[in-house]
Structure formats: C-alpha cells, structure tokens
Amino acid sequence: xxxxxxxxxxxxxxxxxxxxxxxxxxxxxxxxxxxxxxxxxxxxxxxxxxxxxxxxxxxxxxxxxxxxxxxxxxxxxxxxxxxxxxxxxxxxxxxxxxxxxxxxxxxxxxxxxxxxxxxxxxxxxxxxxxxxxxxxxxxxxxxxxxxxxxxxxxxxxxxxxxxxxxxxxxxxxxxxxxxxxxxxxxxxxxxxxxxxxxxxxxxxxxxxxxxxxxxxxxxxxx
Amino acid sequence: xxxxxxxxxxxxxxxxxxxxxxxxxxxxxxxxxxxxxxxxxxxxxxxxxxxxxxxxxxxxxxxxxxxxxxxxxxxxxxxxxxxxxxxxxxxxxxxxxxxxxxxxxxxxxxxxxxxxxxxxxxxxxxxxxxxxxxxxxxxxxxxxxxxxxxxxxxxxxxxxxxxxxxxxxxxxxxxxxxxxxxxxxxxxxxxxxxxxxxxxxxxxxxxxxxxxxxxxxxxxxx
Numbered sequence: 001x002x003x004x005x006x007x008x009x010x011x012x013x014x015x016x017x018x019x020x021x022x023x024x025x026x027x028x029x030x031x032x033x034x035x036x037x038x039x040x041x042x043x044x045x046x047x048x049x050x051x052x053x054x055x056x057x058x059x060x061x062x063x064x065x066x067x068x069x070x071x072x073x074x075x076x077x078x079x080x081x082x083x084x085x086x087x088x089x090x091x092x093x094x095x096x097x098x099x100x101x102x103x104x105x106x107x108x109x110x111x112x113x114x115x116x117x118x119x120x121x122x123x124x125x126x127x128x129x130x131x132x133x134x135x136x137x138x139x140x141x142x143x144x145x146x147x148x149x150x151x152x153x154x155x156x157x158x159x160x161x162x163x164x165x166x167x168x169x170x171x172x173x174x175x176x177x178x179x180x181x182x183x184x185x186x187x188x189x190x191x192x193x194x195x196x197x198x199x200x201x202x203x204x205x206x207x208x209x210x211x212x213x214x215x216x217x218x219x220x221x222x
Numbered sequence: 223x224x225x226x227x228x229x230x231x232x233x234x235x236x237x238x239x240x241x242x243x244x245x246x247x248x249x250x251x252x253x254x255x256x257x258x259x260x261x262x263x264x265x266x267x268x269x270x271x272x273x274x275x276x277x278x279x280x281x282x283x284x285x286x287x288x289x290x291x292x293x294x295x296x297x298x299x300x301x302x303x304x305x306x307x308x309x310x311x312x313x314x315x316x317x318x319x320x321x322x323x324x325x326x327x328x329x330x331x332x333x334x335x336x337x338x339x340x341x342x343x344x345x346x347x348x349x350x351x352x353x354x355x356x357x358x359x360x361x362x363x364x365x366x367x368x369x370x371x372x373x374x375x376x377x378x379x380x381x382x383x384x385x386x387x388x389x390x391x392x393x394x395x396x397x398x399x400x401x402x403x404x405x406x407x408x409x410x411x412x413x414x415x416x417x418x419x420x421x422x423x424x425x426x427x428x429x430x431x432x433x434x435x436x437x438x439x440x441x442x443x444x
Contacts, residue, residue: 064303071293081286081306088310168399177390180402188410 005076008066012083013139015059019090020136022052026097027132027193031125034100034186035118039108045101052094056087063087075207082203086139089196093132096193103186107178112186114179117167124160124190127153131197138201144208147201154194161191227298230288234305235361237281241312242358244274248319249354249415253347256322256408257340261330267323274316281309297429304425308361311418315354318415325408329400334408336401339389346382346412349375353419360423366430369423376416383413 026045033042063083066072072080104112113121131153138146164187167173168180175183248267255264285305288294294302326334335343353375360368386409389395390402397405 064299067289067303068295068299073290077286077290081289084303084306085310088307165403168403173399175399177395177397177402180399181387181390181406184403184406185410188407 024132030097030100033104042101042104049098056091246354252319252322255326264323264326271320278313336405
C-alpha cells in the first residue's frame with residue numbers, strides 16, 4: 001500500500017512539474033508576444049491554455065482518486081491536498097500568461113507595450129519566466145533554495161509593479177488612456193503571476209518543514 | 223461514523239456560510255467606501271479581511287481533519303474537497319473587497335470613483351453585493367436556483383466591465399491617468415469578485431448533479 005502510495009505521489013509530482021513547464025513556455029511566449037506585438041505568438045498562448053486547464057483537471061482527478069483509494073493521513077494527506085492547491089495556482093498562472101497574450105492581440109497592429117515602459121515590462125517578463133522556471137525546479141527537486149529565489153524575484157517584480165504606477169501617475173506621463181489601461185493591466189497580470197508562484201513556494205516549504213502553523217515568512221527567511 | 227461525518231459536514235457548511243456572510247459585509251462596505259470616499263469605512267474593510275483569512279484557514283484545517291479521521295469516499299469525498307476550493311474562492315473574494323477599499327483609501331481625500339463612471343460603479347457594487355448574498359444563500363440552502371441567479375448577475379457585471387473600458391478608451395474620456403488607472407483596477411476587482419462567486423456556484427452545481435465531467439454551462443443553463 002505504501003509502495004502504491006509512493007508511486008501515485010511520484011505521478012502527481014511528475015504531472016505538477018509537467019504543468020509548471022507548460023506554464024513556463026506560456027509566460028515566455030506571452031511576454032515575447034507582448035513585447036514585440038507578435039499576434040501569432042499571442043494566439044498560440046491563448047490556444048495552448050486549454051492544455052494547461054485539461055492537465056490541471058486530470059491531475060485533480062488523480063489526487064481525489066488517491067484520497068479515495070489510499071486514504072492517506074498526516075503528512076501524506078497534506079501532500080495530496082497541497083497538490084490540489086498547487087494545481088489551482090498553476091492554472092491561474094496559465095491564465096495570467098493568457099491575459100498578457102490577449103493584451104498583445106487586442107492592440108495589434110499597434111504596440112501593446114506603452115511607450116516609456118518597454119524596459120520595465122521586458123524586465124518583468126524576464127523575471128516572470130525565471131520565476132516559472134524556478135518553480136518547476138522547486139517542484140522537481142523539493143530544494144527549498146528555489147523557494148527563496150522565487151521570493152527574491154517576486155520582490156523585484158513588486159518594485160517594478162510600483163514603478164509602473166509611479167510612471168503612469170507621474171507628471172511626465174503623456175500616454176493616452178489606452179496606454180494607461182494597458183500598463184495597469186499588464187503590470188497587474190505580471191505581478192499576480194509571480195504572486196501565485198510565491199504562494200506555491202510557501203506551500204512546498206510548509207510541507208518540507210512540516211510546520212503549518214508558523215508564518216511562511218519565518219520559514220523562508222529566518 | 224456516518225452520523226459523525228454528517229455532523230462534521232454540517233459544521234463545514236455552517237462555516238462556509240459564515241465566511242460568505244463576512245464577504246457580503248466586506249463587499250457592501252467596500253463599495254460604499256469606494257462610492258463615497260469614506261476612508262474610515264475603507265479602513266474597516268481592510269482590517270476585517272484578516273478575520274476572513276483566519277476563518278478560511280480554520281475551515282481548511284477542519285476539512286483536512288475530516289479527510290484524515292473519517293476518510294470519506296465517493297460523493298462525500300467530493301464534498302470535502304469542494305469545501306476546500308470554495309473556501310479558497312471566498313478568501314479571494316474577501317481580497318477583492320479589500321482591494322476596492324484600498325483604492326478608496328489611496329485617493330482620499332479625493333474621489334476614488336472616476337468622473338462619469340459613478341453610476342456604473344454603483345451598479346457594479348450593488349450587483350457584487352447581491353452576488354455575495356446569493357452565494358451565501360446557495361451555500362446555506364443548496365437550492366440551485368441561486369446558482370442561476372449568480373450567473374445572471376455575473377453576465378450583467380461582465381457587460382458593465384466592458385462598458386468601463388469602452389468609456390475609458392472612448393474619444394470623450396477626459397479623465398487623468400489616475401482616473402484611468404482607478405477605473406481599470408476597480409472594474410477588474412468588481413468583475414473578479416463575481417467570477418469567483420460563479421466558480422463556487424459551478425462547484426455546488428457539480429456536487430448536486432453528481433456529474434463532474436460535463437461542462438458547467440450545460441448543467442446550469444440547459
């Protein structure tokens with residue numbers, strides 16, 4: 001039974017990593033589509049999101065099946081419940097990538113990236129891709145150093161998010177309303193993407209440390 | 223065992239309704255704070271969100287406890303897993319109410335509601351409150367007519383969300399960047415709030431109909 005359980009868990013882990021890899025591809029393509037107004041690439045991201053959704057649903061079914069058949073308790077139970085939550089976060093990360101791609105498509109053939117913010121969004125996009133890739137590594141290896149890396153990248157993304165608003169609300173902002181709306185939404189999507197990754201990272205840390213009661217910050221940053 | 227399980231489920235249901243009621247209060251206060259630039263009321267919403275978060279965590283622990291001790295299978299298992307997901311959605315709805323309140327606070331003593339959109343946001347706010355109240359009723363009674371009501375209200379909210387962008391991106395929009403940013407974010411938060419409610423409603427419908435494979439739309443709207 002124990003053996004079967006471990007095989008099931010490995011399957012769940014394998015599938016989570018697989019979804020995280022798809023999310024990494026999605027955010028990489030989405031940020032490139034957004035940065036270069038590549039509408040074909042944007043369409044790809046939008047079409048491919050269905051695959052992430054399907055794989056998430058399949059994973060959830062497997063997790064529920066494990067709960068029903070193997071009735072895990074204690075830490076094993078936590079692992080399966082966490083997998084369900086991680087899957088929900090990955091699905092939302094895919095949605096954020098899709099939203100960024102949609103912004104690129106809406107504005108085509110015009111530029112989606114508002115003038116004066118090209119560098120900022122390029123950096124946010126790079127960091128989001130890095131976050132997704134690191135999350136995949138974290139799920140694959142359970143090495144908590146990756147959780148720390150995700151948190152650090154998220155801090156930088158948060159700063160960039162604030163800087164977008166400072167720019168847009170500053171006296172020198174000459175952008176039209178379209179540019180203001182796009183900057184606001186794009187920045188929010190990039191920031192939320194990383195937030196979800198941080199949320200997953202926290203859950204992995206909880207599991208590894210076995211302490212669910214303490215503040216996540218206290219665990220990741222001593 | 224069956225009896226104990228039913229008592230546990232009733233406790234979970236009671237707690238879900240309780241959280242939905244808190245979310246209803248939060249969105250009601252948040253929309254009033256946003257509409258009237260009432261910073262004290264906004265502060266209340268922001269402070270009270272911690273209570274929603276705590277109650278969500280407590281509920282999740284109880285649900286995991288039920289999984290561990292009573293090891294439900296089949297539909298009973300689905301109910302408990304669904305409770306975990308509903309709790310996550312309610313927690314996010316609380317966050318959206320908090321975000322709306324934060325917009326009111328940021329702009330104080332100026333008006334948070336952008337000129338020309340007062341009526342639209344008042345309507346969106348009313349609908350969000352209605353959605354939250356209906357969701358609470360749905361969780362309390364399991365009467366699927368409430369799910370239908372939530373979907374209908376969400377459709378109207380989506381239309382209002384689109385109308386905000388039409389307004390802001392139209393030729394007659396004279397709003398400053400601040401107004402454009404606020405309109406964009408506020409509209410997004412109102413729309414997401416209702417989206418989460420729809421997502422909960424779908425899950426309740428799934429459970430009631432017992433069919434997890436079909437499209438939710440096909441179940442709610444024949």
